[in-house]
Amino acid sequence: MSGENVLSQSFEIIGGNFGRAGKASTTVKDILKELGIDPSIIRRTAIATYEAEMNVVMYAEKGEMTLRVTPEMVHLHLQDQGPGIPDIKLAMKEGYSTATPEMREMGFGAGMGLPNIKKNSDLFEISSEVGKGTRLEIVIYLNPKVKANP
Amino acid sequence: MKLREIQRLLQAEVVWGTEALLETNIECACSADLMSDVLAFGQPGQLLLTGLSNAQSVRTADILEAKAIVYVRGKWPDEEGLELAMVKGIPVLSTKRMMYEACGILYTHGLLGILVSDTIKKE
Numbered sequence: 193m194s195g196e197n198v199l200s201q202s203f204e205i206i207g208g209n210f211g212r213a214g215k216a217s218t219t220v221k222d223i224l225k226e227l228g229i230d231p232s233i234i235r236r237t238a239i240a241t242y243e244a245e246m247n248v249v250m251y252a253e254k255g256e257m258t259l260r261v262t263p264e265m266v267h268l269h270l271q272d273q274g275p276g277i278p279d280i281k282l283a284m285k286e287g288y289s290t291a292t293p294e295m296r297e298m299g300f301g302a303g304m305g306l307p308n309i310k311k312n313s314d315l316f317e318i319s320s321e322v323g324k325g326t327r328l329e330i331v332i333y334l335n336p337k338v339k340a341n342p
Numbered sequence: 343m344k345l346r347e348i349q350r351l352l353q354a355e356v357v358w359g360t361e362a363l364l365e366t367n368i369e370c371a372c373s374a375d376l377m378s379d380v381l382a383f384g385q386p387g388q389l390l391l392t393g394l395s396n397a398q399s400v401r402t403a404d405i406l407e408a409k410a411i412v413y414v415r416g417k418w419p420d421e422e423g424l425e426l427a428m429v430k431g432i433p434v435l436s437t438k439r440m441m442y443e444a445c446g447i448l449y450t451h452g453l454l455g456i457l458v459s460d461t462i463k464k465e
Contacts, residue, residue, distance in 0.1 A: 211422070214401040221405065231386075231407075238405045239381050299394045299402070302378035311382075 198261045205248040205255040210298055213249040217242035220259050236312040237266050237332050243305045244328055248272045250295045268330040277320040343368050343453045345410050351447050352437040359433030366409050372456045373445050377402040385456050397423040404430045414441045
């Protein structure tokens with residue numbers, strides 16, 4: 193991850209706090225708007241951020257999301273402290289969900305979260321350790337012509 | 343279709359929205375109670391019809407750049423959701439119609455679904 197830093201900001205996400213859920217993502221969106229980033233990039237980033245934030249709220253004890261904006265890209269790093277994901281391949285499958293009824297009552301848990309984050313990212317990496325937590329790296333290039341796998 | 347026309351067709355109450363916002367032109371609509379599905383399949387500029395009345399419905403609309411929200415089954419947004427809608431300038435309507443009926447009324451009056459309208463635009 194190279195490039196001159198334009199902006200870097202971290203957000204604390206509290207697990208189980210549905211009242212605050214999504215506030216970090218709304219702030220990220222507002223920051224990108226203020227920077228004059230292209231609306232389609234903002235939208236993709238906002239969706240990826242919101243899905244990732246909701247995953248932390250729903251499954252983890254707590255997490256931290258760091259937004260970095262460089263002249264080339266929007267980079268999001270998420271690290272949570274939680275149960276982790278035993279089978280990442282399965283978790284990436286559309287429609288696969290371990291959501292509780294409470295999570296579904298909040299409007300989430302359709303099993304679309306992780307696939308949707310990947311869909312909206314140019315680069316997406318996920319790693320997880322059961323009993324410790326999950327880490328996500330998300331990159332969205334500011335120039336849409338730049339692709340992850342040319 | 344103007345939001346004001348949607349309000350009339352659904353006999354909906356304006357929970358929040360200015361006169362100017364009711365003149366907003368809506369090109370397509372998506373209905374769901376699961377916001378994960380809306381985030382996965384929605385598109386900017388759409389109308390969101392939902393029965394999910396918590397703040398996440400408004401937050402999803404904001405993230406997705408939806409133009410307005412219609413709550414079905416007589417639902418209203420909760421206090422936090424309403425406050426967020428006002429801050430973000432997202433007009434909110436509430437209709438007593440059930441989801442199926444509300445969608446059917448709008449569709450038969452020409453308001454297309456997101457995938458259909460997307461296909462037509464591409465053609």
